[in-house]
Amino acid sequence: MGLIPRPPWFEHGETPPHHETAERAFHLRTWEIPTPVDFPRELFESALAGHRRLIEEHGADILDLPVLEGGEPQYFEPNVIGFTCTLVVSQGTTVEIDRWRPQDVSFLVQRCRGIVRQLAEETDDDRMYVVVVAEGAASVHLVRAHDPARVGDRARLEIDGPALVVEPWWQWHLRTSDGVLTWWRTPAGDLVVSRVRFVAPRDVRSIVEFLVDHYEPSIRRGLARFRREYAGKKPVLSLRTGVDGESLFWMPRDHASDLVPLARLSGEARRGRRGFLPVVVDDLEWGAVAWLPLEGTDGARPATVFEWEPDCGEPPGPVPDLVVPSHLGKPGPPRPRTPPAEPTPAERRERLGKRLASLERAVSIRMPEIMLADHRRRVREAIDALDADVAKAVLAEHPRAARLMERAVAAEEREQQERERGKLN
Numbered sequence: 425m426g427l428i429p430r431p432p433w434f435e436h437g438e439t440p441p442h443h444e445t446a447e448r449a450f451h452l453r454t455w456e457i458p459t460p461v462d463f464p465r466e467l468f469e470s471a472l473a474g475h476r477r478l479i480e481e482h483g484a485d486i487l488d489l490p491v492l493e494g495g496e497p498q499y500f501e502p503n504v505i506g507f508t509c510t511l512v513v514s515q516g517t518t519v520e521i522d523r524w525r526p527q528d529v530s531f532l533v534q535r536c537r538g539i540v541r542q543l544a545e546e547t548d549d550d551r552m553y554v555v556v557v558a559e560g561a562a563s564v565h566l567v568r569a570h571d572p573a574r575v576g577d578r579a580r581l582e583i584d585g586p587a588l589v590v591e592p593w594w595q596w597h598l599r600t601s602d603g604v605l606t607w608w609r610t611p612a613g614d615l616v617v618s619r620v621r622f623v624a625p626r627d628v629r630s631i632v633e634f635l636v637d638h639y640e641p642s643i644r645r646g647l648a649r650f651r652r653e654y655a656g657k658k659p660v661l662s663l664r665t666g667v668d669g670e671s672l673f674w675m676p677r678d679h680a681s682d683l684v685p686l687a688r689l690s691g692e693a694r695r696g697r698r699g700f701l702p703v704v705v706d707d708l709e710w711g712a713v714a715w716l717p718l719e720g721t722d723g724a725r726p727a728t729v730f731e732w733e734p735d736c737g738e739p740p741g742p743v744p745d746l747v748v749p750s751h752l753g754k755p756g757p758p759r760p761r762t763p764p765a766e767p768t769p770a771e772r773r774e775r776l777g778k779r780l781a782s783l784e785r786a787v788s789i790r791m792p793e794i795m796l797a798d799h800r801r802r803v804r805e806a807i808d809a810l811d812a813d814v815a816k817a818v819l820a821e822h823p824r825a826a827r828l829m830e831r832a833v834a835a836e837e838r839e840q841q842e843r844e845r846g847k848l849n
Contacts, residue, residue: 460538471561483581502569514558
């Protein structure tokens with residue numbers, strides 16, 4: 425099972441059952457992932473130092489690992505490691521190292537929203553993400569590989585700059601109507617509650633605005649590199665987005681037609697706007713040209729231009745504000761709802777056993793009380809749905825959870841008695 429539980433298809437390199445195609449995919453599009461909590465990095469400085477040591481000590485082992493796909497191991501040369509991602513997990517003296525695609529690693533660390541968002545941004549071919557989970561923290565680092573200097577040496581891994589993201593590993597989330605509540609533990613074990621406001625964009629225009637704003641720091645860094653490599657040339661950027669993440673491609677503006685397949689968008693990108701960088705957002709079904717102001721540019725941004733792919737069933741031309749791409753689910757006729765079948769006694773018994781095991785797990789990882797209360801409520805519902813003798817037999821199979829439920833019931837009875845005494849006084 426490993427230090428981090430994982431589905432069996434991870435171990436055998438099989439296509440995940442939730443994927444519609446063989447292509448690796450993230451469980452959410454980037455703009456659907458709620459805004460991460462801005463965790464104070466200084467709390468995790470000690471953990472980050474330990475994470476760097478783990479990468480440096482096991483760098484050669486990381487590069488030697490293959491990626492399992494279709495049950496067959498695939499090995500990657502140092503100049504193409506960007507197609508892979510490594511997960512390093514340490515607890516005590518045990519260290520586990522696994523190498524998969526970034527989309528697969530994101531599935532295992534999906535509680536860490538900032539790390540998942542970072543993994544969605546493709547790296548250069550010779551750079552790779554390494555995610556480390558140790559000392560109560562999770563972090564993602566960008567690394568590069570160096571070929572062996574001499575015969576008999578092993579390839580060497582170099583960490584490229586500080587950690588890109590660091591988060592507490594122990595964190596729990598609760599969605600609200602306009603955001604997310606997150607309970608998380610500091611390395612010292614203190615429980616903290618944070619709240620972020622988030623409403624996922626539901627139309628093409630707001631999706632484009634989100635992607636340009638979200639990737640602006642990476643775009644600024646890429647622009648500086650483009651100016652060094654193509655002195656005197658005007659740039660155009662293609663931000664390609666899909667279920668497998670986002671990638672940034674740069675090219676001189678006079679070659680925009682080679683980078684942008686849609687004719688109208690290609691023409692807009694070549695013409696440009698003075699003081700603005702054309703950013704072509706390219707989805708499978710639609711495209712858009714947005715404008716990012718360059719240094720020293722004031723004034724309103726030019727209007728974003730949209731165009732649909734001709735073979736996607738939509739007429740070419742400007743896209744209305746409220747058009748939703750099909751992968752977000754266009755509204756259709758209501759589906760007839762079939763009432764769920766009544767569970768059998770055996771299914772009710774199995775449900776109670778699973779909820780008792782879930783309660784034990786929640787207590788073992790020190791889940792916050794507000795969430796433990798929800799686990800206990802679900803256990804009570806499962807007990808009430810069973811015959812008393814059957815419920816008693818299932819509780820006997822989970823003595824630890826049964827004791828937890830007894831203590832909770834006793835505490836509630838005491839609280840009720842105190843409330844009643846307060847009313848009499």
